[in-house]
Amino acid sequence: MTGPRKTTLPKRYQRLLDISRDLASTLDLEALLDRIVHAAAELTGAQEASILLYDQITKELHFEVATNMSQPMMRGIIVPLDGSIAGWIVANRQPVIIADTAQDQRHFVRVAQVTKVKTTCLLGVPLVTKDKVIGALEAINKRSGQFSEEDQDLLTALGAQAAVAIENARLFQQSDLISDLVHELRTPMASLSTAAHLLLRTDLPDEQRHRIVEIIHDETFRISDLASSFLDLARLESGRAQFRLETFDSRNLLEDCDGVMRSRALDKGLSFDLVIPSKLPEIKADRDKIKQVVLNLLSNAIKYNSSQGKVTLGASATAEELVITVSDTGAGLSPESLSHLFEKFYRAPGSEKLASGTGLGLSICKRIVEAHNGRITVKSEVGVGTLFTVYLPLKPGE
Ligand SMILES: Nc1ncnc2c1ncn2[C@@H]1O[C@H](COP(=O)(O)OP(=O)(O)OP(=O)(O)O)[C@@H](O)[C@H]1O
Numbered sequence: 001m002t003g004p005r006k007t008t009l010p011k012r013y014q015r016l017l018d019i020s021r022d023l024a025s026t027l028d029l030e031a032l033l034d035r036i037v038h039a040a041a042e043l044t045g046a047q048e049a050s051i052l053l054y055d056q057i058t059k060e061l062h063f064e065v066a067t068n069m070s071q072p073m074m075r076g077i078i079v080p081l082d083g084s085i086a087g088w089i090v091a092n093r094q095p096v097i098i099a100d101t102a103q104d105q106r107h108f109v110r111v112a113q114v115t116k117v118k119t120t121c122l123l124g125v126p127l128v129t130k131d132k133v134i135g136a137l138e139a140i141n142k143r144s145g146q147f148s149e150e151d152q153d154l155l156t157a158l159g160a161q162a163a164v165a166i167e168n169a170r171l172f173q174q175s176d177l178i179s180d181l182v183h184e185l186r187t188p189m190a191s192l193s194t195a196a197h198l199l200l201r202t203d204l205p206d207e208q209r210h211r212i213v214e215i216i217h218d219e220t221f222r223i224s225d226l227a228s229s230f231l232d233l234a235r236l237e238s239g240r241a242q243f244r245l246e247t248f249d250s251r252n253l254l255e256d257c258d259g260v261m262r263s264r265a266l267d268k269g270l271s272f273d274l275v276i277p278s279k280l281p282e283i284k285a286d287r288d289k290i291k292q293v294v295l296n297l298l299s300n301a302i303k304y305n306s307s308q309g310k311v312t313l314g315a316s317a318t319a320e321e322l323v324i325t326v327s328d329t330g331a332g333l334s335p336e337s338l339s340h341l342f343e344k345f346y347r348a349p350g351s352e353k354l355a356s357g358t359g360l361g362l363s364i365c366k367r368i369v370e371a372h373n374g375r376i377t378v379k380s381e382v383g384v385g386t387l388f389t390v391y392l393p394l395k396p397g398e
């Protein structure tokens with residue numbers, strides 16, 4: 001290649017890196033595809049760029065997004081695997097540069113008819129994740145000159161990043177988590193809708209009106225709790241949660257938790273005991289996240305306790321591990337409930353009457369503890385109480 005182009009190379013690669021990082025943090029498929037095509041056009045100096053995704057079942061390519069098309073217009077376009085450049089790219093898993101598309105037998109004209117953009121030259125790369133081709137990324141009409149090997153390298157690198165990001169976003173969209181959330185939102189939404197409907201009635205006594213406003217207040221809180229817990233869990237499940245490891249005094253952390261929860265327990269007429277040795281080791285972990293675990297366990301021990309019951313926060317340590325225990329004298333859990341306890345959104349029968357909750361707290365705890373290479377166990381006896389134990393390595397392996 002010529003001299004001036006060489007000098008622009010590092011800058012374009014730097015840009016590629018920035019873009020890749022940006023892509024990795026997007027789980028919204030539509031937004032992601034849009035960013036990819038704009039990045040593709042920018043990086044290769046092309047007029048337009050587009051993505052076609054391969055449907056493994058129908059064995060067809062679907063036009064998904066292009067820099068120059070609005071969504072509804074293109075969604076209808078199915079591109080045949082035989083007789084299109086994109087099809088060739090997908091079938092051969094190879095990039096292609098075509099200097100003059102009019103001369104190429106494989107050129108598929110239907111897209112041009114819809115978009116009214118005439119393709120003169122084209123650069124296309126397959127979108128490949130580790131085991132399969134998921135589609136093709138194409139850039140058309142270089143703004144000046146012809147597509148080069150260097151453009152091809154850049155687009156191939158972008159394609160590899162894009163393919164992984166697309167797969168992630170798709171997995172996320174299909175995950176049970178989303179359908180579970182939608183399901184869980186239905187109940188508070190239905191209460192809100194009923195409440196609003198009732199408030200429209202003019203003949204309602206003030207007292208009832210007041211009660212309905214309280215319900216609206218509670219339900220909106222519940223939705224907002226659900227949203228923040230859900231985001232926590234989604235981040236943990238997708239491996240996107242950030243863990244900031246630091247070395248800290250474990251005794252100090254437990255005292256912090258005591259500081260937050262003791263008054264809550266006393267307010268409910270419960271007693272609260274902190275039973276820890278005078279010296280506990282330092283631990284390397286994400287302090288805020290471990291605190292979140294202990295606080296949720298304590299909050300459960302308070303919420304699901306019996307009247308005048310007892311909450312105990314304890315700890316001990318071995319050379320390798322810190323062991324934290326949270327016990328209560330509440331109603332306990334049946335073997336049946338215990339078997340579902342760490343499932344998302346699970347709440348034991350009758351819990352709703354005792355306290356509100358999302359049923360996500362323990363799922364989040366488990367994820368956090370396991371991310372630290374630790375484990376969490378539970379023992380419970382109906383009518384006696386429940387004991388949660390968290391084992392955390394003092395130094396989590398890399
Ligand atoms: N200490 C406990 N005693 C009795 N039941 C418990 C105890 N801890 C948890 N549970 C049961 O397990 C369920 C799930 O607990 P989890 O912490 O995941 O959710 P939650 O407390 O309902 O909601 P959130 O933690 O988001 O406020 C609870 O709803 C309750 O039924």
Ligand SMILES: [Mg+2]
Binds near residue numbers: 299362
């Ligand atoms: Mg909880």
